[in-house]
Structure formats: C-alpha cells, structure tokens
Amino acid sequence: MQSLFNGLVQGAVYALIALGYTMVYGILRMINFAHGEVYMIGAYLSVVTLSLLTALGFAAVSVPLCLLVSLAVAMVFCAAHGFTVERAAYKPLRQSHLLVPLISAVGMSTFLQNYVMLAQGKAPRDFPHEFRELLVSRTFEPFGVRVNLLELVILGGTLLMLVLLHLFVTRTNMGKAMRATSQDMKMASLAGINVDRVISVTFVIGSALAAAAGVMVCMYEKNTCFDRGYLAGLKAFTAAVLGGIGNLPGAVVGGLLLGIVESLGIWLLSPDYKDVYAFIVLILVLLVRPTGLLGEQVADKS
C-alpha cells in the first residue's frame, strides 16, 4: 500500500511532464527534448523566488503565500521559456524534414542545461528548508499508509491541473482549435485557425505544467540541479509513449502506471535498478501494443 501510494505521487509528476511531450507531439510530430530542461528551470525558479522573497522579508508574513507566488513565478517564466524555445529553435524549421527540429531540440536541451549551470553552478541547490518543512512536517496515517501534506498537495495540485486542462481542450475555442490542429493542421488553417498561435499556446501550457511539476518535485526531493531535467524528461517521455504519444489521457495513464511500476519494483525487487523498470515496462507494452496503451493508429499524415 505504501509503495503504491508513493508510486502514485511519483506518477502524478510524470503525468504532468508527459502532457507537455504529448501535446507538442500531437501537433508537430516532434519530440521536444528541451521539455525536461523547462521542468528543471521551474524548480530553480521557485528556489530563487523563495530566496528573494525571504530576503525581502515576505517569508515572515505568510509562508503558504510565498509558496504560491513562487509557483506562479515558475509557471509564468517557464511558459515564457517554452514560447521562446519554440519561436527561436523550432518555428524557423517548420518546413524542413522532421529530423531537423528534433536535432534543434537536442541542441536546445543542451543549451538550457548549460545556461542554468553557468547561472546557478554545478552543485545542487536546496529548496529553502522552512518552506518545505511546512508541508512535510504534517503527516497523516490513514489505512496504515504514511502520508504527508506535501504528497497530498502534489496529488491534489496535479488533479486540479488535469481538470483545468481537460476543461480547456473540451470547452474553449482555443482548446478545440488545438485538437483540430493536431488532427489536421492544413485544414485547421483553412478554417481560419492561426496555427502558429495554437502551437505557441501548446508550448506555453506544456511548459507551465512542467514548471509546476518541477516545483513540487524540488520540494519532494529537497533540492534540484542543472542536470535533473534529463532523467525526469526521459521518464516522462517514456510515460507519454507508454500511454500512446499524442493522446492526453494516455499521458496521464502512462505517467501513473510508470510511477507505480517503479515504486513496486523498488519494493519488490531492488532499489538499485529504479531507473530501469520504466524502460522494461515500456518495451513490454510496445511489444504488445505498438501505439501505446491508449494510442490511436498514428497514421502518418505528412
């Protein structure tokens, strides 16, 4: 039970990051390798914002408020990063072969890592202790499972964002335009949809979700570092493929499944191979269902 719960928390985070991969893939048929870096930048931004707020004396006023502000700052600035990355590194290559933006994405990922390393150093940065303490110090024990407030916040926050995203893509015109664009980009433009704008919105939303994940994980794991985006990104990408890349519910299912499998693997087998379980599951699922769990047959429409 305990490891199931831990897996759920971890999986929720994977799901949030995976959504960004899957949304971008759904529209551009490309993998945004820089997405993991945006997640890592989100973590840094919260740390920096909190230090700043503390220095200015706001921490004494209200700790929860400071946390919310730092989350908002991380989400907004990461959204700006996502927007800029797309405009600078992908949009100019839109007409080229699909491999070209992919290579640009790898370059962008390296660039972002190095830029954070130069700005923040190679050593991990701690999430300010007093803010973390507020959440992790409160624990509950329902049904014999040890749970702290932070874990509940992660689950609740993820759920809230999933609901908002769902409402966005099913109820708003922009959300529907996003789905339309992912189904037939040329037709979307013939219907009067500004496809460039839809793509930007996709990057903005995906990046904001990744930022939220970054902030929450940074609290969970106590610190962050410039290279943290790599593995998290890889796992979330795995989750997206697992669920069927391009499919939003698939990313959520894939993320949760991955988190749970990992945590069961640690519990039942050995923690040494933590990072391997994800990929074993991926291979097994793809052998049986090449399109992923909820994937449609992705007919190549280009």
Place this chain on the structure above:
Amino acid sequence: MLVLDNIHSAYGKIEALKGISLEVNEGEIVTLIGANGAGKSTTLMTICGVNRVKQGTISFKGERIDSLPPHVIVRKGISQAPEGRRIFPRLTVIENLEMGAFVRTDAEAIGKDIEYVFGLFPILRERRQQLGGTLSGGEQQMLAIARALMARPKLLLLDEPSLGLAPIVVAKIFEAIKGLNRQGATIFLVEQNARMALKLAHRGYVLETGRITMNDTAAALLNSRRVQEAYLGA
C-alpha cells in the same frame, strides 16, 4: 469579386499553375473543370494562401490577398470545403461546425447558423454528437460544406463535392449548392463531374495542365465540341 491575374504556383520545381487568370463575380456560380492533375485543387489552395503564389496577383473585393496567411484570408471572407473533405475525425459534428466559425465571435449568431446548416442538411442534426471520423462519405461532404458555411463566407470554394458519392447524394448536395446561390452566395466550384457542374454554374473555365484553355458561359461550354469530347464523354 475574386480576380486571379497570371498566377504561377509550384511544388518545389514542379510548376502546377502556369499563369492562370480568372474571375468570379458576386452572386455567380463559377466552375473550374479539368482532368486529374490539371491543377484545380492547387488553384483553390493558392487562393486560400496554403500554397504560395510565385508570380501574379490575387485580389478579393479590390484588395490584394496573395501574400496573406490562410487564417487571415478566411477572415477576409473566403472559405473552402477542400478535396477529400478533411473533417476533423476526432471532433464531433458540432465541434467541426464550431471550428468552421472559429474566426467569428458572435456566439448567438453562430448558434443560429448551426441551426441553419442543420436545416440545409438535416442528417447532420441527428449526428450532432457523433465524431466526424465516423460519418459516412456523404455525411462528411455535407459537414465539410456546412463547416465552410459557418465562417459566413462571402465566397465559398468547393473542391469536388461529388467525389466518391452515390448519385442521389450528389444530387442532394448540388441542390443545396443551388439553394445557397439563390440566397445570394457566390460560389467557385471545382469539379471533375463536368456535366453536373456546367449545368449548375453560370460560367466555367477549363484547366489543362496548369493553363486555362477555355472560358465561357456554362451553356456554351456544355455545347462546345471540345468540352464534350474531352470532359463529357460524348
């Protein structure tokens, strides 16, 4: 209303349109007929801004539109029901119609227009919550036209609305096109089914490998030997 002047357009090095000029006036149905690969669809995609103009000009209501992006051209009042229908497969019928009205913000009027196109094609009302990809070919064609109408276009472009449909369905769709025109719609119709198109249209153009080779009233084209031999199987 719409004037193409010496339009050239190419796919890479292959020139698909080699200097075509044509005109569509307000209130008309004009048809463009031609064999497979003549460049009919390319003409429509070039008008809509999806294919870039290499040389020549396109103007609409006196304004140059040949360098505008597709979504802006829709705002100017041109919408298209493209070849192959291109229904958004995983959006419902209603959502497909809403996407047709994407450029508009008048929610109330959009609701009325949805009712209007349901009046035109009642089957769509029954299928309103069904996913576009699960409709039959004829239903998809109706939806494609209805979606194009949702933009309240001043000029409606139709690319082979009869393609792959049973004669009864084709007749129904052509009847609807005629009705739209009677209510004042201006229509530019691309067809391989030359006979039906020429019977419906006021004027027609014949396109052969990227060039306009004939241009006359529809009645005159129907009676022309050349058209009869090449396109009417006479």
